Amino acid sequence: MVGPAICCVGLCREKKHSRPKVRKKNHSSRRKAISLHLRFLSIVEVVVETSYTRKDPGRRYFSCNNVDDGDSHIWKWWDVAIQEELRETQTQLRMVKDQFFESDQKVAKLDKIVGVLTKKTSVINYGLAKGVSVLVLVILVIVMGWKSFRGFKHQCQNSRRGWQLRPSLSARQSASYSSASAASAEAERTIREGPRNDWSKDEIKAVYDSPVLDILFHGAQVHRHVHNFREVQQCTLLSIKTGGCSEDCSYCPQSSRYDTGVKAQRLMSKDAVIVAAKKAKEAGSTRFCMGAAWRDTIGRKTNFKQILEYIKEIRGMGMEVCCTLGMIEKQQALELKKAGLTAYNHNLDTSREYYPNVITTRSYDERLETLEHVRDAGINVCSGGIIGLGEAEEDRVGLLHTLATLPSHPESVPINALLAVKGTPLEDQKPVEIWEMIRMIGTARIVMPKAMVRLSAGRVRFSMPEQALCFLAGANSIFTGEKLLTTPNNDFDADQLMFKTLGLTPKPPSFSEDDSESENCEKVASSH
Ligand code: SF4
Secondary structure, three states: OOOOOOOOHHHHHHHHOOOOOOOOOOHHHHHHHHHOOOOOOOOOOEEEEEOOOOOOOOOEEEEEOOHHHOOOOOOEEHHHHHHHHHHHHHHHHHHHHHHHHHHHHHHHHHHHHHHHHHHHHHHHHHHHHHHHHHHHHHHHHHHHHHHHHHHHHHHHHHHHOOOOOOOOOOHHHHHHOOOOOHHHHHHHHHHHHOOOOOOOHHHHHHHHOOOHHHHHHHHHHHHHHHOOOOEEEEEEEEEEEOOOEOOOOOOOOOEOOOOOOOOOOOOOOHHHHHHHHHHHHHOOOOEEEEEEOOOEOOOOHHHHHHHHHHHHHHHHOOOEEEEEOOEOOHHHHHHHHHHOOOEEEOOOEOOOOOHHHOOOOOOHHHHHHHHHHHHHOOOEEEOOEEEOOOOOHHHHHHHHHHHHOOOOOOOEEEEEEOOOOOOOOOOOOOOOOHHHHHHHHHHHHHHOOOOEEEEOOOHHHOOHHHHHHHHHHOOOEEEEOOEEOOEEOOOHHHHHHHHHHHOOEEOOOOOOOOOOOOOOOOOOOOOO
16 A cells, blocks of 8 residues: 655665565555654655565565665564654653653742742732831820820829829720720729719619620729729628518518518627627628618617617727618717717618619618718718619619719628528529629729628629639628528638638728728618
8 A cells, every 4th residue: 555655764774674575455454554654754655565485474564666676765574663663652752751841840940930029029018018007006106105194194183182093003004905895994994083973874884784704804903903802801790680670671581571480589688799799700800790670770779879889899899890770860870980880781772763662661762861871970881782683784783873973982882692582572583693793793893993892692602713703803892600690691611711712811900080992881681
């Protein structure tokens, strides 16, 4: 068969072989073989023949149609030509592979160059961004510096008015780490400007509604700014006249209106009271509080005189003395002061709005009047409330608002969690959760920074870690002893262990006339 464009030097060199006898093959088989040589052959007609020699019978070879003219023409064994072709193909493949590798290397180099260029561009951009940031920072520093200067001037003015900043913590420093909640803002303001009595209910509500951890944190900030955070006041409360009360306070087991199993008793003798006070002092209490289940002291001249004697005696023992005897008149307040009374407790219990749901036998204003008599007599005011009475959160805010807007904040603010007593109208109330207590305590600490905030009734239900959170939020006073009037209290040994574990120290008594930061008194789950 005639092939297309074929002849090559290599094939021609094979001419030295003797020409074998040939038998022409059919077209298709020869075309296939010849196609392998396309790249090597010049233009000549090539055919595939078959050898019939004795030495190579049936072996195929390449030749051309002009082979018989006696000139030099192509000739080569077909299998040899195929092997050469394969070798050549392998060589070509290697070359292609080498070229590919070379290209790959070049691409890698290009990649590297692009990377370096990108980095340089980033550095330039970063430099630009940094420059802009520094510029913004400088502007901020100038603005803040100006504000700080104005704030410092303001603090100096406050210092002259008696509100001293502790050097360990400036409001601005503490605020820089804080969030933008109302608890944060008001705590900063309290630290900067000191206590104030012009709180709006909305402002207190905003603090109260802040995230509880924010209240905890900023309550702690205010607490540490104003008080020695390790000192916790230990008070002992003794019921010197138990039960048989004419009032209808719906949380109180001492009301004669409810069947609670509490028996009415007469006023305790002086000896019994003094023995109890000595025992309390030996146990570490620095304040002794006496409670009597009365509506008021009017018409109880004999008992009142006895109580004045108790006060003198206990004060003579080096203890602070507190009473909670119900409503008192101006004259009685003066007599109590003269006897040496440190503080008088009279709780508001709840908000003015919710109050009629709890007590109907005396009004909110009568309570405020008693507080006024106490304040006017120069006795420290102890007044707080109870949560868990079924009130709304607005009522808790309302209670704090009333206390925080009194002409002077109470020196002590007891925060009680209701201990529901069987037989009282509130016997089925759900127990107060620790987070509710922390919210109340922290808010009280922020809005009344100088007050002793007392973790009072209901403490027995809280574990040591839960109480620790209350101390962190700003509580710095507790009642110790087996009972709080008629309800159970924390075990003495457990309290000792808690003080040791938390690194707390008992707050020493204070008898300074104008020491308004350390006054205290309590009225637990009963309020007069
Ligand atoms: S809280 Fe005080 S006033 Fe009210 S019922 Fe009890 S003892 Fe009486």
